[in-house]
Amino acid sequence: MPDSPAAPVTSRVAFRPAVRDDLARIVELIADDAVAATRTGAFGPAHVAGFEAIAASTNDELVVAELDGEVVGTMQLTFVPGISRNGATRLLVEAVRVDARLRGRGLGRALMEHAHARGRERGCALAQLTSDKQRPEAHRFYRSLGYAQSHEGFKLPL
């Protein structure tokens, strides 16, 4: 029986570390968004440099979600050691994206569950992320995963 358009796809999705050949597609996913399009830019050398810096870091992971041989989601994980909250290591989640054609089918939730599993494996006591105030639907999504919307998020260009 074929999937209905709204059927979950998560049983067929695999998560793995990104490789260099995934990068153009990752940039495309990150840029496919009204909020991020202008600031992400077209795929180029700055993204390659970012990829290489992530690959060289033992505390950073770029993850892709693959479905039927195609990259359909991505996120970046950073494991941040610390003193506050009784010496907690934090899991920082950035740049979470799901292919627009697959939204509403459980992929975002599965991606975040994978993030939390990786965080626990690395001994993280806390996951944290920020989401642009222009994304109320993302805020509902994170609250539905159990996140407390407890903080204000600040950004400053350097």
Next chain:
Amino acid sequence: MPDSPAAPVTSRVAFRPAVRDDLARIVELIADDAVAATRTGAFGPAHVAGFEAIAASTNDELVVAELDGEVVGTMQLTFVPGISRNGATRLLVEAVRVDARLRGRGLGRALMEHAHARGRERGCALAQLTSDKQRPEAHRFYRSLGYAQSHEGFKLPL
């Protein structure tokens, strides 16, 4: 002429990487706060483990501010490579604290300026931080430094 109680102290403050002997004082500073006291805990082995993990990371720095031989401020910096925002490296600032006796004398601002200078030295295009919604005075402070209060901050215990 002696300083008045409200005189800036920033000309006499030095910033340096924290050493192990600073740690008990750093925990004291982090915990001296109505929001953080209960979750930071008394100085113990978990804080030592956090300190050692920061020391072992090339992307993390624990900074102290020293005045007349005493540690009077602290913050943690994390340099986060990335793909979004055109491959920007981000400066993540966590656990910013100033000795309560010295508040209002420019020390917090000097601490943040030191953070931004370190971020630029590491090639960061963006500084980011979150602040508990219970801290409106901190929000005013970050806005006064030029930060945009553009994001919602989410936390989840793992």
